[in-house]
Amino acid sequence: xxxxxxxxxxxxxxxxxxxxxxxxxxxxxxxxxxxxxxxxxxxxxxxxxxxxxxxxxxxxxxxxxxxxxxxxxxxxxxxxxxxxxxxxxxxxxxxxxxxxxxxxxxxxxxxxxxxxxxxxxxxxxxxxxxxxxxxxxxxxxxxxxxxxxxxxxxxxxxx
Numbered sequence: 001x002x003x004x005x006x007x008x009x010x011x012x013x014x015x016x017x018x019x020x021x022x023x024x025x026x027x028x029x030x031x032x033x034x035x036x037x038x039x040x041x042x043x044x045x046x047x048x049x050x051x052x053x054x055x056x057x058x059x060x061x062x063x064x065x066x067x068x069x070x071x072x073x074x075x076x077x078x079x080x081x082x083x084x085x086x087x088x089x090x091x092x093x094x095x096x097x098x099x100x101x102x103x104x105x106x107x108x109x110x111x112x113x114x115x116x117x118x119x120x121x122x123x124x125x126x127x128x129x130x131x132x133x134x135x136x137x138x139x140x141x142x143x144x145x146x147x148x149x150x151x152x153x154x155x156x157x158x159x
Contacts, residue, residue: 076146089156096139096157103157105132110149110158 008015037044098106101122108118119129133145142148152158 087156088158092155093157096155098136098139102132102136102139105129106136106148106152107158109133109136109145110152 093103104122105118108121113121115126115129115133118124119126122129124132137143137148140148140151142151149158
């Protein structure tokens with residue numbers, strides 16, 4: 001430890017001289033920068049404003065270009081509480097006023113068939129099946145197949 005202290009004491013004036021030179025260089029550079037900014041302030045402010053609005057424009061463009069609709073697929077298991085006797089509730093079926101063909105389409109929807117599969121099984125065109133499905137949704141007061149299946153199970157309309 002004493003060795004380091006001796007070196008420090010011997011080079012004390014050199015260290016003070018080096019620190020003072022560094023401080024003077026810093027002050028000169030700071031003054032040079034200060035005058036540089038004062039001389040070219042209009043150019044610097046114009047450049048800074050241009051950079052700011054460029055960054056702002058890029059940010060706004062990315063916000064506007066981002067898709068606003070995100071598709072989320074939710075798979076939900078539907079548990080059917082079936083009575084011991086698998087009888088269909090005829091009273092509920094009459095309340096809904098479903099045609100025979102709409103009831104057949106409802107049965108096939110409950111089995112998980114697509115419109116194309118239903119059309120193939122019932123020997124109908126795809127547009128006819130879509131019409132039956134649409135009428136079925138209106139009569140059952142539902143918006144999609146899952147709600148239709150759930151309501152049919154609740155009303156005991158599916159076998």
